[in-house]
Amino acid sequence: MASEILMPRMGLTMETGRIVSWLKQEGQTVKAGEPLLEIETDKATVEIESLESGMLGKIVAGFGEEIPVGGVIGYLLKDGETLAKDMRGAIPATTGNLPVSNVSDTSAETQANPAFVTTKVKASPAALHLAQQLGVSLAQVNGSGPNGRIVAWNVTEAAQSAAKTHQPDSGRISPLARRVAADLGVNLTLVKGSGLRGVVTRRDVELAGQTPGRVSAVETAAGDSTKIEPFTRIQRVMAERMMQSFSTAPHFYLHVEVDARQMVALRGQLLPRLEKRDSVHLTFTDLLIYFCARTLPKHSLVMAQWTTEGLKRFSRVHIGIAVETENGLIVPVLRDADKLGLVEIARQRVDLAERARQSKLLPNEFEEGVFTITNLGMYHIDSFDAILNPPQAAILAVGQIKERALVENGQLVPAAMVNLSLSVDHRVLDGARGARFLNELVEMIETPGLSMA
Amino acid sequence: MSTRELTFAQAIREALDEEMARDERIFILGEDVGAWGGVFRTTESLFQKYGGERVIDTPLSEEGFVGLAVGAAMTGMHPVPEIMFGDFITLAMDQIVNQAAKMRYMTGGQVQVPITIRATMGGGRSSGAQHSQSWHAWFAHVPGLKVVLPSTPYDAKGLLKTALREPNPVLFFEDKVMYHKIKGPVPEEEYLIPFGKADIKREGTDVTLVALSRMIHPTLAAAERLAAEGINAEVIDPRTLTPLDEETLIKSVAKTGGAVIVDEGYTHFGATAELASVIAYGAFDYLDAPIERLGAMDVPIPFSPVLEFATIPDEDKIIAAAHRIVEGRRR
Numbered sequence: 001m002a003s004e005i006l007m008p009r010m011g012l013t014m015e016t017g018r019i020v021s022w023l024k025q026e027g028q029t030v031k032a033g034e035p036l037l038e039i040e041t042d043k044a045t046v047e048i049e050s051l052e053s054g055m056l057g058k059i060v061a062g063f064g065e066e067i068p069v070g071g072v073i074g075y076l077l078k079d080g081e082t083l084a085k086d087m088r089g090a091i092p093a094t095t096g097n098l099p100v101s102n103v104s105d106t107s108a109e110t111q112a113n114p115a116f117v118t119t120k121v122k123a124s125p126a127a128l129h130l131a132q133q134l135g136v137s138l139a140q141v142n143g144s145g146p147n148g149r150i151v152a153w154n155v156t157e158a159a160q161s162a163a164k165t166h167q168p169d170s171g172r173i174s175p176l177a178r179r180v181a182a183d184l185g186v187n188l189t190l191v192k193g194s195g196l197r198g199v200v201t202r203r204d205v206e207l208a209g210q211t212p213g214r215v216s217a218v219e220t221a222a223g224d225s226t227k228i229e230p231f232t233r234i235q236r237v238m239a240e241r242m243m244q245s246f247s248t249a250p251h252f253y254l255h256v257e258v259d260a261r262q263m264v265a266l267r268g269q270l271l272p273r274l275e276k277r278d279s280v281h282l283t284f285t286d287l288l289i290y291f292c293a294r295t296l297p298k299h300s301l302v303m304a305q306w307t308t309e310g311l312k313r314f315s316r317v318h319i320g321i322a323v324e325t326e327n328g329l330i331v332p333v334l335r336d337a338d339k340l341g342l343v344e345i346a347r348q349r350v351d352l353a354e355r356a357r358q359s360k361l362l363p364n365e366f367e368e369g370v371f372t373i374t375n376l377g378m379y380h381i382d383s384f385d386a387i388l389n390p391p392q393a394a395i396l397a398v399g400q401i402k403e404r405a406l407v408e409n410g411q412l413v414p415a416a417m418v419n420l421s422l423s424v425d426h427r428v429l430d431g432a433r434g435a436r437f438l439n440e441l442v443e444m445i446e447t448p449g450l451s452m453a
Numbered sequence: 454m455s456t457r458e459l460t461f462a463q464a465i466r467e468a469l470d471e472e473m474a475r476d477e478r479i480f481i482l483g484e485d486v487g488a489w490g491g492v493f494r495t496t497e498s499l500f501q502k503y504g505g506e507r508v509i510d511t512p513l514s515e516e517g518f519v520g521l522a523v524g525a526a527m528t529g530m531h532p533v534p535e536i537m538f539g540d541f542i543t544l545a546m547d548q549i550v551n552q553a554a555k556m557r558y559m560t561g562g563q564v565q566v567p568i569t570i571r572a573t574m575g576g577g578r579s580s581g582a583q584h585s586q587s588w589h590a591w592f593a594h595v596p597g598l599k600v601v602l603p604s605t606p607y608d609a610k611g612l613l614k615t616a617l618r619e620p621n622p623v624l625f626f627e628d629k630v631m632y633h634k635i636k637g638p639v640p641e642e643e644y645l646i647p648f649g650k651a652d653i654k655r656e657g658t659d660v661t662l663v664a665l666s667r668m669i670h671p672t673l674a675a676a677e678r679l680a681a682e683g684i685n686a687e688v689i690d691p692r693t694l695t696p697l698d699e700e701t702l703i704k705s706v707a708k709t710g711g712a713v714i715v716d717e718g719y720t721h722f723g724a725t726a727e728l729a730s731v732i733a734y735g736a737f738d739y740l741d742a743p744i745e746r747l748g749a750m751d752v753p754i755p756f757s758p759v760l761e762f763a764t765i766p767d768e769d770k771i772i773a774a775a776h777r778i779v780e781g782r783r784r
Binding site for chain 2: 124125126127129143144146149152153154157
């Protein structure tokens with residue numbers, strides 16, 4: 001028997017993955033540990049290695065197909081194994097906007113050799129019973145009941161539609177939906193079908209018509225074209241998370257102007273030496289990560305999170321760093337930052353940022369952060385207030401370091417200064433607690449030697 | 454056949470009257486059932502008609518007068534003790550469970566216990582935690598007892614007349630809210646309703662709503678509203694819990710694919726649980742959704758009307774449960 005290649009779960013929240021590309025073709029051999037395919041989750045593009053050695057016997061989920069976690073995406077054959085006749089297609093969660101690979105049409109085989117119940121399919125007893133009577137494979141049926149349960153009606157519909165001529169692709173959009181799409185200017189390739197087996201219905205099209213990003217370029221009377229581009233996944237995730245954060249976490253902001261002269265001097269000393277000795281380029285962000293990581297453990301409430309069950313507390317100091325990428329904002333996480341020296345912080349930050357820009361981060365590399373630093377100094381922003389990175393309770397927004405007038409001992413002196421703004425979730429900590437953390441951080445920035453003390 | 458409208462209380466009274474006239478072994482006993490005619494007027498004028506030997510006022514002494522009745526039944530009488538507030542049937546528990554229910558078996562059939570214990574049930578009158586409970590499920594749990602739960606004046610009369618001809622102990626539960634509020638057609642002519650025969654109060658195809666006693670009324674109202682949405686509900690009244698008409702329940706759910714079970718007794722380990730189990734077993738291959746159970750919330754019944762109604766199933770709760778059953782089906 002061939003072994004199934006399943007859609008892996010790459011993170012706690014992952015429910016489906018989209019096939020980006022197969023790195024092997026059917027018939028090619030693959031060794032255990034060798035990259036087999038690339039998938040896209042809602043967070044990143046990930047390379048999947050083969051768990052076993054063998055020959056890629058069959059690809060059942062092709063380019064662009066979105067498959068639930070645990071769904072079969074292909075089959076691996078070991079020596080002497082052949083494909084069984086009943087090995088069937090994947091369970092597409094939705095139809096992608098790209099043509100389905102040529103192996104998806106397995107209905108003839110399935111009809112001849114119905115694979116009945118699998119444990120992954122949730123169906124009512126009535127649906128199971130009917131499926132057996134009618135010879136319908138439940139794996140092909142989309143459930144419309146609560147939590148996606150397959151109900152009896154789904155089975156009778158599936159049996160009826162299977163009885164009609166089989167048109168896998170043109171059947172995925174109802175004729176009415178096509179007409180409505182033309183009227184509304186909706187780009188059908190971007191519409192997710194909610195009907196049986198992912199058929200795009202009129203309602204889907206109408207809903208899509210109300211959603212920005214799903215409408216094709218519309219020519220106005222004057223001839224200018226207003227182009228609406230579909231969101232990337234990162235854009236959509238960012239929008240959803242920021243909306244959730246801003247509307248559910250009561251934010252407040254603590255502002256402080258910090259004397260950065262000693263930090264600037266420290267970086268001035270270390271930068272050339274570390275470049276030479278360790279080939280790393282030290283940034284102010286690295287220093288701030290270092291200072292934050294050493295201040296946070298004494299203020300564990302800053303790393304706590306509000307949940308409906310209660311306050312969730314963390315002991316490990318995983319710090320997120322906001323990174324700008326072509327597709328949008330990403331926040332990779334430096335794990336156990338309080339245990340890392342400056343060189344290691346700089347190295348890891350460069351590596352994470354680089355891979356974030358290439359969409360090559362592993363899903364666990366942006367999970368479990370307890371605090372985030374976002375720095376817009378390089379864009380000459382003096383100061384700004386950040387939206388909390390949910391579910392975290394605090395985020396530090398860093399402005400540019402600039403010579404400003406400082407009053408010192410009654411004298412006006414020019415000094416390198418930096419504005420910090422700490423955004424705080426008031427459900428988790430109050431102004432005084434937030435201020436105590438920020439004060440200690442400021443003290444460390446102004447007297448970096450304290451971090452060694 | 455001529456038919457008039459009677460209240461639930463009038464139908465009960467008429468059944469007692471007719472059977473007492475037919476069978477002189479029948480006598481009534483309980484608190485204020487005599488000269489006063491019963492606090493719910495179910496024995497009105499029977500004292501005047503049949504005299505103090507057949508309609509006996511007792512002290513507040515449930516265990517005493519039920520025990521007396523069990524003994525009388527064993528000697529060949531057919532006593533009809535009335536528990537004014539069913540809550541206090543707990544005081545007579547030993548007489549009912551350990552004596553009435555056991556005698557026929559323990560004497561090898563030499564002794565029968567023809568006794569019809571009438572007890573009230575049901576909340577909704579702001580009567581507080583000790584005057585609002587529905588304990589029918591307890592008795593349905595005991596072998597040797599028959600448990601009857603009429604929902605309409607017609608059923609009340611027909612079932613009570615059957616009980617009064619029954620050679621075994623019967624627990625006859627009357628929802629006190631229905632006594633004067635529920636009116637319905639009752640034929641002049643004599644009729645009996647056999648035990649163990651459910652009544653389909655409304656035929657339907659999409660979901661089966663099973664309701665006991667007074668719950669039939671909000672359930673029928675819910676069915677009307679569901680019909681307006683295109684959901685065609687079947688409403689079944691089992692009428693007796695023991696014996697239970699399993700066939701009607703199973704056949705109905707095999708047709709509709711889903712069931713909501715509504716009862717005013719407590720949900721936990723209640724009548725709804727047993728009915729759900731009967732349906733799940735018998736109609737397993739036809740169930741298209743989990744069975745929904747609606748019972749009284751598992752708390753002492755509050756005195757505050759607002760809180761009290763929140764703990765009892767009603768039309769809206771029944772509709773919501775029916776929606777959960779048909780969710781995802783073609784409408």
